[in-house]
Amino acid sequence: MSLKRFLAATAGSLASLAIVGQSLIAQDPSLYSELEPETIFSGGVQYLAMTRDSNLSPAPNVINGPDSGNVGFQDSDFNFRSGVRAFLSAESSGARIDAVFSNYGNFTARDRGSLTQGLAFDDGLGAAWAGANSITNSTFFSPLANAATPVLGGEADEFEGLGPNGGFPGDALPTWQTWYKSQIQAIELNLLTADHESLFQYGIGYANWQLDEAAGVQISGAFRATDTAGPNNGLSHASLTGVGGLGFSGGTPNGFQDETGNASGIPDTLTLFREARTDNNLNGIQAIMQQEVMYYRGIVVNGILKAGVYHNSAHGSILERYSGVDTGPGGDTSNYGRSFSDSASSIAFVGTVGLQSSVPLTNHWSLIGGYEATFINGVALAPDQNLTSNGTTYNINTHGNVLLHGANAGLQFAY
Structure with a gap:
């Protein structure tokens, strides 16, 4: 070629x-x-600033009388508390899986003060405790009313209560304190759409909510027993256990003594204590909707709605303690108490609405923040736990609700 x-x-x-x-x-x-990458992974942490409110069920008075409106839980103010949220997600093939843990913080409300009058345990309001506060078999601390009131089977020898009264006007006023504690946390596992050509995403998920509470009241003062007939200088062990239904829990089994019953010549300092506790364990399925409401130069604001139905396994308990202490030389202590508990299963509802924003800082880091409100219905709240049948029976109350709301802010990393 x-x-x-x-x-x-x-x-x-x-x-x-x-x-x-x-x-x-x-x-x-x-x-x-x-x-485009086959899978996008992201995770982040948020600081939560939350507060909560509750519509408490009607409850018996802690005490009757001029100070009845001051001693209770209706005016509990939790203010804002700190919490934390952590989350992980994986996105692939038009779907996203989210795992979220939220600890909304420990909410605590406390109040304390002094009564303006003494506290009668029986019908002494018509005599030595005229115009004072009182307890009955329909208020808190009903065992003392039963043990001290003749018409209820109690003692007829004296008018018992906490001073001051007509015979001892110089006694220090009884002191009181109330507390209400609540802890809320949630775990979620959600599956959502991840269609980048759509402004609307939706999904379904599993969630577990834990709500644990405690609410209590304590009143302390000088025990007085004003004689009427055949005095025994106090409230006897037999009356407290036989009529009041209390169990002896330690110390000297001689009931509560006044200044003549104690060798020291000093009346017992008597402390009345009552605390209710509840534990709620909610497990259920929630529906999720997310709508993009604003986009501007990479800044995204989404509206989020969650709603679910849950099975609530609730447990509640009530503990009462009564302690009389002779603070004089060689004085003794007498302790009495009783407790109740109950459990129930019920249907609960949880709904959340909020706005969540994302501001890109780098190719991988974003600043996130928003505001949210969660409503929980069908739970046992500690202040709602009360006794029935004249203070002798306890059935757990699961008709409470909680409104939890506040802001969040944090960082998200995506890769």
Whole structure:
């Protein structure tokens, strides 16, 4: 073959390869376009600033009388408390899986003060405790009323209560304190759509909510027993256990003594204590909707709605303690008490609405923040736990509700 023919054949082959190559490139856009990653992982942590409110059920008075409106739980103010939220997610093939843990913080409300009058345990309001506060078999601390009131089977020897009264006007006023504690946390596992061409995403998830509470009241003062007939200088062990239904829990089994019953000449300092506790364990399925409401230069604001139905396994208990202490030399202590508990299963509802924003800081880091409100219905709240049948029976109350709301802010990392 001549050199001329060889060069011509070579040139023709190169031209054919060039044409074929251009055709392949035109048909395969992946050779010149950037591929999206198969899976996007993200995670983050948020600081929560939350507060909570509750619509408490009607409850018996802690005490009756001029100070009845001051001693209770209706005016509990939790203010804002600190909490934390951590989350992880994985997004692939148009779907996203989220795992979320939220600890909304420990909510605590406390109040304390002094009564403006003494506290009668029986019908002494018509005599030594005229105009004072009182307890009955329909208020808190009903065992003392039963043990001290003749018409209820109690003692008829004295008018018992906490001073001051007509015979001892110089006694220090009884002191009181109330407390209400609540802890809330949640775990979620959600599956949502991840369609980047749509402003609306939706999904379904499993959630577990834990709500644990305690609410209590304590009143302390000087025990007085004003004689009426055949005095025994106090409230006897037999009356406290036989009529009041209390159990002896330690110390000296001689009931509560006044200044004449104690060898020290000092009346017992008597402390009345009552605390209710509840534990709620909610497990259920929730529906989730998310709508993009604003986008501006990478800044995104989403509206979020969650609603679910739950099975609530609730447990409640009530503990009462009565302690009389002779603070004089050689004085003794007498302790009495009783306790109740109950459990129940019920249906609960949890709904959340909020706004959540994302501001990109780098290719991987974003600043996130928002505001949310969660309503929980069908739970046992500690202040709602009360005794029935004149203070002798306890059935757990699961008709309470909680409104939890506040702001959040944190960082998110995506890769």
